[in-house]
Amino acid sequence: MARFAVAAMIAVLLAACTTPPSVVTQPTTARPAQPVVASINNGSIFQPNSSRLLFEERVARNIGDLLNITIEENLSAVNTSNSSSNKAGSLDYSTAGNIPLLPWSIEQYFSREASAAVKLAGTNKFEGKGATNSTNTFKGTIAVTVVDLLANGNLIVGGEKQVAVNNQINTLRFTGVINPLDIKAGNTISSNKVADARIEQLGVGSMADANTIGWLQRFFLSVMPF
Template identity: 60%
Template sequence: MKKLRLVCWSFLLLSLTACVAPQSIVTQPTSARAQPSVLTGNNNGAIFQAATAKMLFEEPVARRIGDILVVTIEENLTAVNKANSSTNRDGGLTLSGSADIPYMPAALGKLFNATADISTNNKFAGKGETNSTNTFKGSIAVTVIDVFANGNLSIGGEKQVVVNGYNNVLRFTGVVNPNDIKAGNTISSTRVADARIEQVGQGAISDANTMGWMQRFFLSVWPF
């Protein structure tokens, strides 16, 4: 009875472990609301107000919390690693001897008149090669989350597309320099610092490409 209870608890713990979703690499917020404008006590009645003014000849790009910025994802990473090694070692040994002693037994005579020739050869050759290529193209509209003291902008955004029950989620966070924002209020992902890009899917296709929890359990504990 105790063994059966132990097995039931083990399967229950494994089931709960299997239900835990993979940890996301995006830890920063992906949305922020614009802060209310600070109203100054002095109002001179003029049209220009420093707190809410927008320059007529200034490019309308994201500069404040809550502003929207378009990020063009242009990630193309390639890594190649090669290694070759070889060793060769040869050795040889020749031993000969003769003896003629009267009244020596025949067995001992063969021993003293024996000749030995020993040779060894040890070779090793190893070769390894790793190629990795990652290409990610697309675009996503993000929101300015925070403005740092030096003027840099912390951005974050999330896009969800659901087609026939399959949910495709794209998340993006990072830090940008306002001077790198191009005309049209866009910036390349290659100019974003601390960029974290995550694309996950939820649905039948994702389930089909995921290893079952029982397989993951035996893969982690099986020593061979």
């Protein structure tokens, strides 16, 4: 029983290792702060707690406000490298009769009657080629919440969207920092304007399991030396 428990624990740990860590580390939502009610109400139409300019575009500016992110990510990278090297060397030494530069123990291996010759040659050649091509395209929309306000006026936003269809759950998470001046009409902003953007899409279900390598196979791949 103890061996079975240890084996089950190892299997659970190996299965947990197959899940990659999340790139989204910040909160994806925040509740707005409770407004402070003025103790004295003069009865006028203007109220400082909820005032808006007459011709002002209503965009996100406070914690808890909503904002629409248009995801427009197109990433492409191409890397090609070629390298080659060639090195050759040779040595030719010949003499007749005695070889004065060599001691007798080595000279006896050469013919004393005919001319003796020593020839050495070496060649070293290397050629290498490599190429990398990567293209990523991600388009969509997601509504996010203003999570925090920075001292310079920038907004930290975060949002999460989950869609479940036929026991298949797709989760989209987004966090980043935006400049309120980049918010366009309609309270939208492109993901290209978001700093420190973290975009994550995860799937849970039979389709995700079919595209994931098994924990036992992953284990053998990690320990095999070839």
